Amino acid sequence: MQAAQLMALRRMEVREVPDPVPAPGEVLVRVAAAGICGTDRHLFLGEFPCTPPVTLGHEFSGTVEALGQGVTGLTVGDEVACDPNIFCGIFPFCRAGRVNLCEANVAIGLQRDGGFAELAAIPAHRALPLPQGLGLREAALSEPLACCVHALDVAAIRPGERAVVLGGGVIGLLCVQLARLAGADVMLVTRSPDRRRIGEDLGAAAVASVDEALAAWLRGADVVLECAGVAETVQVSPRLAAKGGRIVIVGVMPRGEAVALEPYDLLLREVSLLTAFINPFTQSRAMALMASGAVHAAPLITREVGRDEVPRLLAERPGPAEVKVLVVG
Numbered sequence: 354m355q356a357a358q359l360m361a362l363r364r365m366e367v368r369e370v371p372d373p374v375p376a377p378g379e380v381l382v383r384v385a386a387a388g389i390c391g392t393d394r395h396l397f398l399g400e401f402p403c404t405p406p407v408t409l410g411h412e413f414s415g416t417v418e419a420l421g422q423g424v425t426g427l428t429v430g431d432e433v434a435c436d437p438n439i440f441c442g443i444f445p446f447c448r449a450g451r452v453n454l455c456e457a458n459v460a461i462g463l464q465r466d467g468g469f470a471e472l473a474a475i476p477a478h479r480a481l482p483l484p485q486g487l488g489l490r491e492a493a494l495s496e497p498l499a500c501c502v503h504a505l506d507v508a509a510i511r512p513g514e515r516a517v518v519l520g521g522g523v524i525g526l527l528c529v530q531l532a533r534l535a536g537a538d539v540m541l542v543t544r545s546p547d548r549r550r551i552g553e554d555l556g557a558a559a560v561a562s563v564d565e566a567l568a569a570w571l572r573g574a575d576v577v578l579e580c581a582g583v584a585e586t587v588q589v590s591p592r593l594a595a596k597g598g599r600i601v602i603v604g605v606m607p608r609g610e611a612v613a614l615e616p617y618d619l620l621l622r623e624v625s626l627l628t629a630f631i632n633p634f635t636q637s638r639a640m641a642l643m644a645s646g647a648v649h650a651a652p653l654i655t656r657e658v659g660r661d662e663v664p665r666l667l668a669e670r671p672g673p674a675e676v677k678v679l680v681v682g
Contacts (some may be wrong), residue, residue: 354369354370354371354470354471354472355367355368355370355470355471356368356370356371356379356408356466356469356471356660357409357469357470357598357623357660357663357664357680358370358405358406358407358408358409358410358466358469359396359403359405359406359408359409360405360406361406362398362399362403362405363397363398363399363590363668365397365409365663365664365666365667365668366662366664367661367663370408370470371410371653372471372472373466374474375421375424375474375476375673376377376420376421376474376665377421377422377423378421378422378423378424378476378477378478379421379424379474379476379477380417380419380420380421380424380427380433380474380475380476380480380490380508381417381418381419381420381473381474382413382415382416382417382418382422382433382472382473382475383415383416383418383471383472383473383635384410384413384414384415384434384443384468384470384472384473384481385413385414385415385416385432385489385490385681385682386413386414386415386489386492386493386502386657386679386680386682387410387412387413387414387467387468387469387492387493387665387679387680387681388410388412388413388489388493388496388523388576388677388678388680389661389663389667389677389678389679389680390411390412390497391522391524391582391605392411393409393410393411393462394401394667394668395607395608396463396606397409397427397667397668398607400608400609400610401463401605401607402463402608402610403460403463403464404464404465404564407462407463407465407466407467407564408462408466408468408469408470408473409462409463409466409467409469409663409667410462410467410468410469410470410473410497410673410680411433411435411437411460411461411462411463411467411468412462412468412493412494412496412497413434413435413462413467413468413473413493414433414434414435414439414483414488414489414490414492414493415432415433415435415468415473415489415534416430416432416433416489416592417429417430417431417432417433417480418472419478420513421474421477421611421640422457424477426477426540426606427477427480427482428492428577428655429666430438430459431480431482432482432483432489432492432570433480433481433482433483433638434480434481434483434492434493434495434496434640435467435475435479435480435481436478436479436481436494436496436499436587436597436632436636437460437461437462437463437467437496438452438455438458438459438460438461438479438562438631438632439454439458439459439460439461439476440452440453440455440457440458441455441456441457441458441476441506442616443457444456444457448550449477450633450634451633451680452634452664453503453630453631453632453633454630455626461473461475463480464585468680469660469663469680470660472614477644478481479671481495481636481640482638484640484641484644484647485644486548486644486646487640487643489649490651490654490679490681491643491651491654492640493679494523494527494643494653494654494677495636495639496632496636496639497523497524497527497677498527498636498639498640498648499631499632499635499636499638500524500531500603500629500631500632500635501528501531501569501603501639502531502635502638502639503629503630503631503632503633503635503658504528504531504601504603504629505528505531505532505535506576506635507601507627507628507629508532508576508578508599508601508627508629510532510535510536510537510575511535511536511584512535512536512537513536513537513538514536514537514538514542514575514576515537515538515570515573515576515595516532516537516538516539516540516567516575516576516577516578517539517540517541517566517570517576517577517578517593518540518541518542518557518576518580519541519542519577519578519579519580519581519586519589519590519593520538520542520579520580520581520582520583520586521541521542521543521544521545521548521551521552521559521603522580522671523653524557524580524604524646524677524678525543525548525552525578525580525581526548526551526653526676527542527554527648527650527653528542528578528603529541529556529557530555530556530647530648530649531648532576532578533555533557533641533660534642534647534648535631537575537576538558538607539556539557539558540557540558540559540560540566540569540570540574541542541557541558541559541560541577542560542561542562542566542586542593543559544561544673545673545674545675547674548673548674548676549561551652551653551676553570554652555649555652557582557675563589563592563593565598566593567593568603570593571592572595572596573594573595573596573598573667574593574594574598575593575595575597575598575599576598576601577593577598577599577600577601578597578601578603579600579601579602579604580603580604581604581649582603582604582605582638583604583606584610584637586604587602587606587612588613588614589601590602590616590645591618591619591624593625594622594624595622595682596621596622596623596624597622597623597624598624599624599625599627600624600625600626600627601627601628601629602626602627602628602629603628603629606607614626622644623680636647649675653676653677654676654677654678654679655674655676655677656675656678656681657677657678657679657680657681658678658679658681659680659681659682660680660682662680663680666678
């Protein structure tokens with residue numbers, strides 16, 4: 354089969370590799386669609402840890418093609434989405450239900466082969482059956498939506514609050530929809546006119562700059578969701594937060610990169626700085642939201658490509674109009 358593999362730092366290859374064989378407790382999935390994530394670019398650049406050589410792609414959906422020994426609850430032909438995080442269930446954080454903090458977590462598409470391939474062998478308990486009404490194409494976005502669902506859990510938005518979403522990528526545009534569902538008045542901050550139009554269609558009051566957001570909401574936002582994963586937006590987050598507000602860091606900055614914050618300001622105004630990491634038990638909720646029509650994934654899919662284009666796309670910065678690129682076929 355064909356697979357797009359990270360061979361070493363900044364070296365991707367599309368190669369012919371043997372078809373994977375599902376081990377006991379695993380299923381073989383024929384991949385229908387796999388999303389290119391900002392984290393994949395971090396992996397390519399060495400800004401986030403992984404274990405090459407490895408087939409990247411942690412956001413994917415497909416059809417069960419074969420069952421490993423002992424698998425129950427799934428059948429050949431089932432449509433599934435991959436939850437890529439394999440937690441141990443043993444160490445204290447897992448026993449406390451905080452599986453996203455598992456000290457022995459193995460991530461599909463980072464530490465073991467993922468979805469930028471024709472086939473992927475994954476643990477059966479990481480293959481989540483699609484609910485009725487959710488197609489394979491949109492289901493590829495259920496993992497990033499699951500991360501956003503966790504972020505909204507952390508943010509604990511109350512109806513009537515004001516929320517600012519920094520960043521108009523897929524995470525930002527999904528958070529816009531979830532914050533609206535939580536009852537917030539939502540403002541999206543992004544420079545891209547194309548992403549502002551999508552944000553407006555999804556219910557946000559879109560603005561071109563941080564300064565315009567500050568002028569529009571003089572007393573600040575109750576919740577600031579930093580979804581861009583860049584130093585500029587992380588550093589400006591306190592300026593946008595109201596007294597007693599919450600800042601939730603959702604975007605992934607490169608490992609080792611730092612920003613300057615003023616603890617005195619956060620203290621004096623009692624602004625909480627929170628973080629939300631991946632998707633602890635939230636992906637089934639994410640799929641239900643998409644299946645019901647409460648969250649719209651299709652408008653965020655701006656391009657579909659073949660696996661042969663993956664190395665070039667990871668080496669380049671995404672265009673200003675690009676939101677989510679799916680690898681299909």
